[in-house]
Amino acid sequence: MKHLLILGCGWVGEELAKLYQSKGWQVWATTTQEEKCHRLKSDGIFAYVHNFDQEKELDLPLEVRFDAVVTSVPATAKNSLEDLGFRFYQVFRALSAIAYDKHYFLSSVGVYPDIDGTFDERYNEEDKLTPKLRFAEKRIQSLPETTVFRLGGLFGKQRIFAKYFQDKIVTTGDQPANFIHLDDVLGLIDGAIEQKIQNGIYNLVCPEHPLKKDVIMKSAEKYILSYPAGFEPKDSFQKVVLGEKLPLMLNYTFKYPSPLDF
Incomplete structure (x- = not known):
């Protein structure tokens, strides 16, 4: 039997846990929420309540060698570098205390600067990358057999882009959408684990980049939501993040190639 460990089992992590459990893997997961811990346990997942901001031992099974570990512990702007260093x-x-074959860290395309330009995994101007996100990536990359997935804006299920702009003034409508659907995140991560891809950094983003205002209007129509009160463009930088590297490597076909399809 194969074994998966998910550290920081949030929205993506919980869906990934269900996917791998359905494939016959044994799944372990940590969460900061008691309610989610009980839910995971009721689904047959070995779940722990654990907060990496606290100095507390995580009692993982030392006799198990994990085929894959997925870390989805966030680095947020509200945290200081000191706090992130501890986390x-x-x-x-x-x-470092357990045995595993491959490790995957879920980061964000927010690491790329908010300026005009097209960005792929070869971009290496360290002084322009978002400091806190890049700090977390570098700390995690010091672990062996580690790959970083930089996820685009994540939508799917009940997470609908237009929902956040009902009856509001939209200032980011003229920006390109660097988004990805949950189903494609799961598909790409699954393919990467199954094919044991080489370590590195990979962007997980839809191949198409419509303007955010068009995505808002399309999803408002689809889900019968209120339209925004208006559009007043500010900070309309044309930042496009490319995510061709991993799909080409996996020969992966997107279920949702455009955010207009969400």
Whole structure:
């Protein structure tokens, strides 16, 4: 039997846990929420309540060698570098104590600068990358057999873009959408784990980049939501993040190639 560990089992992590459980894997997961821990356990997942901001041992089974570990512990703008340093030291310490074959860290395309330009995984101007996100990536990349997935804006199921702009003034409508659907995130991660891709950095983003205002209007129509009160463009930088590397490697076909399809 194969084994998967998910550290920081949020929205993506929970769906990934269900996917791999359906494939016959044994799944372990950590969450900061008691309610989610009980839900995961009721689904047959070995779940722990654990907060990596606290100095607390994570009692993972040392006799198990995990075929894959997925870390989805966030690095957010509200955290100081000192706080993030402690958080990711705790993650590093937990993973250093167990045996695993491959490790995948879920980061964000927000690491690329908010300026005009097209960005892929070869972009290496470190001084222009978002400091806190890049700090977390580098800390995690010091672990062996680690790959970083930089996810685009994530939507699907009940997470609908237009929902956040009902009756509001939209200032970002003229920006390109660097988004991805949950189903495609799961498909790409699954393919990467199954094919044991080489370590590196990969962008997970739809191949098409319509303007955000068009995505808002299309999803408002589709889900019968209120339209925005208006559009007043500000900070309309044309930032496009390309995610061709991993799909080409996996020969993957997107279920939702455009955010207009969500």
